[in-house]
Each structure stands twice: as C-alpha cells, then as structure tokens.
Amino acid sequence: MRAARENEPGCLRFDVLVFDEQEGTGAVVAVFADQAAFDEHREYTHVKDFFDAIKDIDVSWTVHRGNALV
Numbered sequence: 001m002r003a004a005r006e007n008e009p010g011c012l013r014f015d016v017l018v019f020d021e022q023e024g025t026g027a028v029v030a031v032f033a034d035q036a037a038f039d040e041h042r043e044y045t046h047v048k049d050f051f052d053a054i055k056d057i058d059v060s061w062t063v064h065r066g067n068a069l070v
Contacts, residue, residue, distance in 0.1 A: 008044070010037020035065075 013031040032038040041047060 008037070008041055010034065010040060 011030065012031040012033055013029065014030045016026060017029065018026040030041070032041060
C-alpha cells in the first residue's frame, strides 16, 4: 500500500482493512487530494488489473466525497 502513496502523489491515504469477525471480508479506504487524482488513479495498470481480478467476486463500492482528515 505504501507504493500507492509513494507512486501516486494525489493518493493521500490507502488502507486495506481485514474484518476478523467475518472471514473473507474487508474494506479498502483510499483518500485522494481531489477528483483529478482519483481519476488518474483509476487509469493505472495495477488498478485496472485489480478490478479485472475481482470482477467475479461479490463486491460493493461506495464513494464518499468531501473533506477528510488524513
């Protein structure tokens, strides 16, 4: 996850959470400097590869916009 922060200047925070109570569940929390940084993130090959790898998994996504404490 450090690579996301180091190689993407607009990525302010990137965390992967694993929920111990429910095997196989978790969350990804990413905070971007602005919409342009988020849009750029989605164009990276590793992001496209990730979405391709999980396309057959039951996943739900929620995007929140606004100010964040980082």
